[in-house]
Amino acid sequence: MPDLMDTYVENRWMVQPNHANTLQTAHGGRVLKWMDEVGAMSGMRFSGESCVTAHINHVDFNRPILVGDLALIEAYVYSAGRTSVRVRLRAYREDPRTGDRELTTESYFVYVAIDEDHQPTPVPELTISSERAEQLREEAINGENGTSEH
């Protein structure tokens, strides 16, 4: 049974002019695409299956990510159903020189594990075996319910 920490995936992209809008900041659709990809990686790591995106909850773009910044995307599975997997996604802008980062976007995605026939297929149970994992799960549940502070 995979542990929450086993599903923790992060990836970075350097924001290039071809990722930007006319304001020279990352296009929102591009950021969502990166989030979706990293979330799917997390869901696949958890389930051992291909995963498709079934649902994206509300998305607020709180800060822009400038061309030349790094877009850092973090994902982890915090809950699992029979065939569905809930993934917390956070996007940060990161200064490539200092590593300073600020949260820009947060969302909660539902993926469904599918078999070779593209039909939903069961996922394992999620285990929580450390204080850090428990903290991450609580943060996700509170964030999804709109009760977190950020």
Ligand SMILES: CC(=O)SCCNC(=O)CCNC(=O)[C@H](O)C(C)(C)COP(=O)(O)OP(=O)(O)OC[C@H]1O[C@@H](n2cnc3c(N)ncnc32)[C@H](O)[C@@H]1OP(=O)(O)O
């Ligand atoms: C990473 C990517 O970019 S993938 C590309 C974009 N995504 C897609 O193309 C997916 C297109 N959609 C589909 O193929 C189908 O609707 C599927 C596979 C997501 C679901 O198929 P369905 O036949 O509706 O499945 P079914 O009704 O049995 O539900 C399966 C699970 O999905 C969950 N689910 C289905 N739709 C949703 C939804 N909109 N929101 C939340 N959960 C959902 C169900 O609650 C169920 O969860 P559980 O098994 O944990 O109880």
